[in-house]
Amino acid sequence: GESVGLHLPTLSVQEGDNSIINCAYSNSASDYFIWYKQESGKGPQFIIDIRSNMDKRQGQRVTVLLNKTVKHLSLQIAATQPGDSAVYFCAEIPPLQKLVFGTGTRLLVSP
Amino acid sequence: DGGITQSPKYLFRKEGQNVTLSCEQNLNHDAMYWYRQDPGQGLRLIYYSQIVNDFQKGDIAEGYSVSREKKESFPLTVTSAQKNPTAFYLCASSIARTANYGYTFGSGTRLTVV
DSSP states (O other): OOOEEOSOSEEEEETTSOEEEEEEEOOTTOOEEEEEEEOTTSOOEEEEEEETTOSEEEOSSEEEEEETTTTEEEEEESSOOGGGOEEEEEEEEOTTSOOEEOOOEEEEEEO | OOOEEEEOSEEEEOTTOOEEEEEEEOSOOSEEEEEEEOTTOOEEEEEEEEETTEEEEOTTOTTEEEOOSBTTBOOEEEOTTOSOOOEEEEEEEESSSSSTTOOEEOOOEEEEEO
């Protein structure tokens, strides 16, 4: 079946560093990808998305990179802050199908 | 403000009881979803509904039931047949029957069996 996986279950960084969270997806037909942030005890919140006709998209302090050749997605967070500490999920959406979530990466930011 | 509301935030269930989790959205979204999240784990799909009066089983539907009598509401019942119901339950909605616009999530209900 379809699956989305993450390389690192936990990422620890120092405040001010740049963070990179990686995700491998399995369905080469997926044409839409989303990163969600989930803080403890809360629902996931949308961070940034990217469509398959792009390879990079930037938001405020976040950048998503898409490499369709190797089916890899990454989320870069610039100048990581303690408030960025959370679990980050990638998700892929194949055409006309439901969203498929990855297992998540926990980001721990130390002051 | 438009959004998706889950209630209650915390729920305690005795062995053998059925409990119902509420999910309401005022986003005019067609599709709604229920996920279960265990500690340190990802999200697993329980049920989803793409249109009123229709719903489909997800990956872990056993021991759960849903209804979709109104577009705005998608309650989830955790039945006594669910042997390990303690988990964090998340409801989501999407604008279309496909996920091409992503999902909006509620704030979750934490269910504990006592």
